[in-house]
Amino acid sequence: MAPRQGAEMLRSVRLGFIERVSDPVIHALLDRLLDENVLNGEEIDSVRLEKGRTERARELIDMVRKKGDEASAKMIAAFREEDPTLYDDLDASAPSPGSAPSPGSAPSQPDATTAMAPRQGAEMLRSVRLGFIKRVSDPVIHALLDRLLDENVLNGEEIDSVRLEKGRTERARELIDMVRKKGDEASAKMITAFREEDPTLYDDLGLNQP
The missing domain is CATH 1.10.533.10 (Death Domain, Fas)
Structure with missing residues (x-):
């Protein structure tokens, strides 16, 4: 290498x-x-x-x-x-960018988020903002930060600014507001990650509704 x-x-x-x-x-x-x-x-x-x-x-x-x-x-x-x-x-x-699915593999089934047009992302985050801030756990916040850094939604400096917030509520608020301000595509990526990291809270907040 x-x-x-x-x-x-x-x-x-x-x-x-x-x-x-x-x-x-x-x-x-x-x-x-x-x-x-x-x-x-x-x-x-x-x-x-x-x-x-x-x-x-x-x-x-x-x-x-x-x-x-x-x-x-x-x-x-x-x-x-x-x-x-x-x-x-x-x-x-580690998948290669743009790699094709293996022969005979079943196509993935879309749900409310994967079928969601990117333009809806920021509005969906806005609609669940208060519930997210009140209820999301610290482990999920840190998992989301890892995912969003890996997907180039947030950079290292932004990740650090969220992690340095004094409490869980402040970290949750800083995270959701930071991503929402980046627009619909970034927001849609956070929603997808959130669904995988905490499906129960995702459903409770109504994000599974089309």
């Missing part, structure tokens, strides 16, 4: 890494990245002090990715050695 590909490769496996990497692998990667001068002691501590495995995984991959291609390539090489099975799974499961 050419070093220039490193950050892009980390971005492409980010969600799977956050969801599936184990704590022992995270700590092994931290040791390797400290030894290779990719991360310093303060950065290592900031990852280890995160409260949960998901948060540690997120902090680690985002921290290294922001350092650029060379640092990202070193993390990828270490990851391949520390967890070759997950490394292969994430690499193999």
Whole structure:
């Protein structure tokens, strides 16, 4: 792998890494990245002090990715050695842009969201704004942020501004308002992600209605 590909490769496996990497692998990667001068002691501590495995995984991959291609390539090489099975799974499961469905596969069935015209997205978010702010959980907020970063709806600075809000309510408000202001296409992507991350609340708020 050419070093220039490193950050892009980390971005492409980010969600799977956050969801599936184990704590022992995270700590092994931290040791390797400290030894290779990719991360310093303060950065290592900031990852280890995160409260949960998901948060540690997120902090680690985002921290290294922001350092650029060379640092990202070193993390990828270490990851391949520390967890070759997950490394292969994430690499193999990354779909190629515009790839066609496999022969004989059944076409996906549209629902209220996939059939939704993008122009409806911002209005749909507006209609559920209060309920979303009151009821969405912190884990779902963080999962949505991960999805929206991966889909280039939000950038790293915007993600950080939401995560730095003091409370769950403030994070929910900042997130939904930020995406809604980006227009219908961005809003439709958030609605799709929300349906997958919290289908119960999605239905309760009436987003399943055409």
